[in-house]
Amino acid sequence: MTAINHAITGSIIGLTISNPFIAVPLAFISHYFLDLIPHYGTKQDNDKFIKSKYFKTFLCVDILLCIILAIVLFIIKPTSYLIVILCAFIATSPDLVNLKKFILINQNKNYKPGLLYRMSAFIQWFEKPIGLIVEIAWFLASGFILVELLLK
């Protein structure tokens, strides 16, 4: 799923579970649960797509939304900020395995998928453009829950 959806889910975990020893591992596991749900994407190994302006713009918007989320969390929940932002980061972090691929392909270098990458590709069994509907639905539903939690 998109980074923002992982980050919102992680924030909800951080806001609802006060014990960090439960919240942090749960945030990590949440990543793979979300990736099991059919979501947005295209063919994982399409090098041309990874180099495209469209993909880079999509990535920038996704990262920008995460930065906005981090700022909003800091402003509204400064006292529990550390655990909430940690959970948001941990929930998003498994996607960092894609960073190496992104950099190498954009340098026109060969990318050999490692075990972690192959595992995450296996879990994401359904990654198609139509999955954008699921992403938007998740964004709205989890965003609504997050706002409720932040305002109480």
Ligand SMILES: [Zn+2]
């Ligand atoms: Zn992922």
